[in-house]
Amino acid sequence: MKKNVLITGTSSGVGFESAILFAKNGFKVYASMRNITKAEPLIEKAKSENLDIEILSLDVTDITSVKAAVNTIIEKDEKIDVLVNNAGAGFAKTTEQATEEEIRWVTEVNYHGVVFCTQAVLPFMRKQKSGQIISVTSVGGLVGQPFNELYCGAKFAVEGYMEALATYVTDAFNIKITNVEPGGISTNFMASAISKTAVDGQFATGEYLPIFERYMAGNQKRASEGKEQVYQTGLEVADVILKVAQSEIPPLRIRTSKWAEDFCQLKTKADPDGAKLVNQLRESFL
Template identity: 80%
Template sequence: MKKNVLITGTSTGVGFDSAILFAQNGYKVYASMRNLKKADALKEKAESDHLDIHIIQLDVTDAQSISTAVQTIIDEDGKIDVLVNNAGAGFAKTTEDATEQEIKWVTDVNYHGVVFCTQAVLPYMRKQKSGQIISITSVGGLVGQPFNELYCGAKFAVEGYMEGLATYVSDAFNIKITCVEPGGIKTEFMNSAVSKTAVDGALASGEYLPIFQAYMAGIQKRAKEGEAQTYQTGTEVAEVLLDISKNENPPLRIRTSEWAEAFCRLKTQADPDGTKLVQQIRSSFL
């Protein structure tokens, strides 16, 4: 029986490209998305290329939706081999300017959704004594950045959650854990981030406005001058995910580009892939 993979957030971007790439490489893909009205492009690609892609509804902010999606896979296959926690959304706004609703939203989409999806698959992976959980975090999960503190906080939380989980489920139950840390990605994720950014001057106002304007100017400058180095395509990131899924001893964390590696070096140079730290924690506590 071929391996299956559940990928969240597959309507566009990295999730879309990953669903196609995994299917092209022999996986049975359960491509999940919150809104099935956005499934047409993936459905057409799957049909035209005869890919083993099954599109299912899953909203990472809805625990019942997650449970139903996982149960659908178990009922059909009796197992889940790989979970790719891809769904997420960018957000750039000062802490003062963010509303309570926005703070809860960015945390739910980027952190709580990862926890609840992982929680849903763990019992099956534990029973089968195998499995792999790959979570797309970000360089923002290692390095805090201006106006991204709420987004970075959620991604830092994912990194800590996965690191803690890896210290005991990997050895005991053969469940492999990896955090994938891209830099910029040329997908609709960027558009989503911009749409959630205080760009109209009404929110990023007062004393923050000059800092915010400098921040936006820097982003635009880097996009023009170093786009090839800074921003990857969704397919390039998907290729990293596929490689990890085939790795018998995958790293705890991995950056997806030379730019991302350099950006995080001060945080990662002592233990680039996180392996040493996990071993140290195991020896200290277990």
């Protein structure tokens, strides 16, 4: 029987590429998205290449929607093998500038959504004594960055949540946990972040503006040089996610490029894949 995988946020970018790549590699793919009116490109791709992809409506911030999607999979397959928590949204704005609504939104999409989806699949993975949960976080889940503090805070939360979960569900129930940590991704992710978070075309105003201008100049310089390979394609990141899903002993955390690895080195050098820390925690607490 085919392994099945539920992937969130598949209307574009990494999620779109992951749905196609997993299907090409023998998985039954449940490709979910909040707005299924955006599913047509994926539906057409699946039809043209005869890929085993089924579209599901799923809003990661709505627990009822999450449970309904997971129950649909269980009703059809009686199991769920892999969850890829991919849905997320960028956010670049100063803490002072952000509204209460925006603070709640960036946390709900990037952190609560991961918890809701994980909570929904855990009972089934626990009963079947197998499963894998892969969360697409970010180098921003390990390293705080200017003007991204609210986004980084949500991604740090995912990293901590998954690290803690891995200390006991892997040994007890054979549920494997991995955080996939990309650097920049050359999809519509940043464009979406800009449209959602900029005010009058700017992320920062007043006394923050000159700092922000230096920040943007540095980003543009790195992107134009190209040699650092800051930005990956969605497919390149999807390829790492697939390799994790195919691994017998997947890492707790993995960066998706040399640039990302170098960027996080001060945080990860002593324990690059997180295995030492998880083992230490198990020995200390369990």
